[in-house]
Amino acid sequence: MVRASNEAVIKVRDLVVGFGDAKVLDGLSVDVFRGEILGFVGASGAGKSVLLRTIIGLLPRRSGTIEVFGLDRNATSEAEREGMERRWGVLFQQGALFSSLTVRQNVQFPMREYLKLSSRLIDEIALAKLEMVGLSPDVGDKYPAELSGGMTKRVALARALALDPEIVFLDEPTSGLDPIGAGEFDDLIRTLQRTLGLTVFMVTHDLDSLHTVCDRIAVMADGKVITAGPIPAMLASEHPWVKAYFRGKRSRVAAATAAQNIG
Amino acid sequence: MAHEAVIEGRLTGNRLAVAAAGRWTVDHAGELERKIEALVARHRGAAAGVDIDMAKVERLDTFGAWLLERLVRGFSGTGKEARVVGLPDHYRGLVEEAHAVNRRALPPVRNGALTTALAIVGRRVSDVGRDFVLIMQMLGQVTAIGLKSLVRPWSFRFTSLVHHLDRVGWRAVPIILLITLLIGAIIAQQGIFHFRRFGAEVYVVDMLGILMLREVGVLMVAIMVAGRSGSAYTAELGSMKMREEIDALRTMGFDPVEVLIMPRLGALMLAMPMLAFIGAMAALYGGGLVCWVYGGISPDVFLARLKEAISLDDFVVGIVKAPFMALMIGVVASVQGLEVKGSTESLGLKTTDSVVKSIFLVIVLDGLFAMFFAAIGM
Incomplete structure (x- = not known):
């Protein structure tokens, strides 16, 4: 396992986000350390995706601070913010591939926009990225509408990794995949995280993912992170929701298989 | 550094x-x-x-x-x-x-300019043929379902029809009124301006009456309906196709043509003659106003002249075309809507196609009607 350092690349303090009268996040604080895979869990509607979207700047916040790479999002200049956005990649739940571009053009899009590189290098790197996420080069000329769910996720991951980001945000990366496909995707995330030294911020419901790839898990409820820590800490927790989640009927199977894999 | x-x-x-x-x-x-x-x-x-x-x-x-x-x-x-x-x-x-990685060289795509150009032309020609077949198919389906609902009227979706009638008929009235009024006024002004040289201003009324009732009125309305409602139909059906709603209907044993397309077509075919009538009246009104203010033809003279110039035939010729044009617009819009594939780009493309093709076909239809009415002496 890659040792996570103590440097927090994302530092969220007392974050409040709301829509109308409702507060979805209410005084949330969390740290994400460099080189770790942090999994976020919580009941549906607990605000996991809202947190992700707020950190990457798609949703406005009411108060609180978000520091990414030691820079406060609110206190940065336009140029600093662009630099910040170049250093992370996002995998959206539905892939969010540009439907009018081919797979290869999708992966190349951030490179073409941000970098002055020869088109030969861009082509080679795009194909290399596609191969790294486990796709054959012929997929490059297909359009997103022609891809299966698993392939869409892989292409979206390749696009998220296009600029070799330091952080990747994954919004339910394995949802909609069959267990085998989800397992492969987990392994892929693990491998890429090791080879590229990524920090991974992952929103997920997949207990298998939590057991096999996450270094730490943060549990959200009532607009806050109620507890965070590695799997053993989750299994030992006495909080009713955490207990129901990690020691429920569905979870025991996942824990057993994970234990088998490790042993 | x-x-x-x-x-x-x-x-x-x-x-x-x-x-x-x-x-x-x-x-x-x-x-x-x-x-x-x-x-x-x-x-x-x-x-x-x-x-x-x-x-x-x-x-x-x-x-x-x-x-x-x-x-x-x-x-x-x-x-x-x-x-x-x-x-x-x-x-x-x-x-x-x-x-x-990158061990396998991709086969280079080799396409000469001539081959590409020929391929594009070929594809376009085959697309035209395909469109024709699809339109005929849709017409056939619609006819079959129409006959079926004649036998079993309760199977027709009247609520949906009324809803769509409100959207494509009633709500289109203001814009149709405005545009046909202006067109009537412009044609009258141009007519007076040029006829004046021969001292024949009063014949503007003949021109206005015949032109508006027979051809331009219904054609203008058809073009506006294609742009306003045909495009909306394509976009709606296309989005439903993209979000698999149409597949969902099919699996529940409903025919999307019966559930979605028939009420829309029916509404369009009912609304078009009414809109064409309203449009023709507005055009005559606009023309009459210009004749009065700009040409010095008083409303009394205008009405008397109009009565002599036009016959019931002119009115019938115009209004008979309206439901057929509506059918054409509706069928083309539905066909294009169901042709939408997964991407957002194809939705935009098909909506454009729908408007362009339905306007073209409406004009072709108008030409065929002109030949038909000339042949039967109307």
């Missing part, structure tokens, strides 16, 4: 020693690529082997790893020995990954 990507080569005997340093990352990939290209070009001939010392590289990412791999392949591809030494352990995985 300390943060540059550095690469230097020194030839000792026939062995090339390459020293790499600095940041081999995405931000320096452009300059690094040029340096590597230059290095490979300069030493490819002389060097029999190459040692690449990566020990001083501060940072390496996929871009750097791939460029290193390209450097290695630049020499090893010509049968020379290339060794990478001093690579920090934590980058080993990345370099191995880069070593494994």
Whole structure:
């Protein structure tokens, strides 16, 4: 396992986000350390995706601070913010591939926009990225509408990794995949995280993912992170929701298989 | 600059020693690529082997790893020995990954300009044929379902029909009124302006009456309906297709043509004659106003002249065409809507196609009607 350092690349303090009268996040604080895979869990509607979207700047916040790479999002200049956005990649739940571009053009899009590189290098790197996420080069000329769910996720991951980001945000990366496909995707995330030294911020419901790839898990409820820590800490927790989640009927199977894999 | 990507080569005997340093990352990939290209070009001939010392590289990412791999392949591809030494352990995985990829050359796509042009023309021609078949299919389906609902009227979706009648009929009235009023006024003004030279202003009323009732009124309304409602139909059906709503209907045992398209078509065919009538009246009104204000033809004279100039035939010729044009617009819009594929781009494309094709076909239909009515002497 890659040792996570103590440097927090994302530092969220007392974050409040709301829509109308409702507060979805209410005084949330969390740290994400460099080189770790942090999994976020919580009941549906607990605000996991809202947190992700707020950190990457798609949703406005009411108060609180978000520091990414030691820079406060609110206190940065336009140029600093662009630099910040170049250093992370996002995998959206539905892939969010540009439907009018081919797979290869999708992966190349951030490179073409941000970098002055020869088109030969861009082509080679795009194909290399596609191969790294486990796709054959012929997929490059297909359009997103022609891809299966698993392939869409892989292409979206390749696009998220296009600029070799330091952080990747994954919004339910394995949802909609069959267990085998989800397992492969987990392994892929693990491998890429090791080879590229990524920090991974992952929103997920997949207990298998939590057991096999996450270094730490943060549990959200009532607009806050109620507890965070590695799997053993989750299994030992006495909080009713955490207990129901990690020691429920569905979870025991996942824990057993994970234990088998490790042993 | 300390943060540059550095690469230097020194030839000792026939062995090339390459020293790499600095940041081999995405931000320096452009300059690094040029340096590597230059290095490979300069030493490819002389060097029999190459040692690449990566020990001083501060940072390496996929871009750097791939460029290193390209450097290695630049020499090893010509049968020379290339060794990478001093690579920090934590980058080993990345370099191995880069070593494994891009092994298979993609077959180059070879297309001459002429072939491409011919292919495009061919595809367009076959598309025209395909469109014709699809429109005929839809007409057939619609007719079959229409006959079925004659036998079993309760199977027809009246609520949906009323809803769509409100959307494409009632709500279209203001814009149709405004535009046909203006067109009537403009035609009257132009007519008076030019007829005045012959002292024949009063014949403007004949022109206005016949033109508006027989041709222009209904054609203008059809074009507006195609732009306003036909495009909406295509976009709605297309989005439903994209979100698999149409497939869902099918699996529940409903025919999307019956559930979605019939009420829309029915509403359009009912609304069009009414809109054409309203449009013709508004055009005559606008023309009459201009005749009065600009041409000095008083309303009494205008009405008396109009009565002499037009017959019931002119009115019938105009209004009879309206439901057929509506059918054409509706069928084309539905066909295009169901043709939408998964991408957002295809939705836009099909909506454009729907409007362009339905306007074209409406005009063709108008021409056929003109020949038909001339033949039967109306």
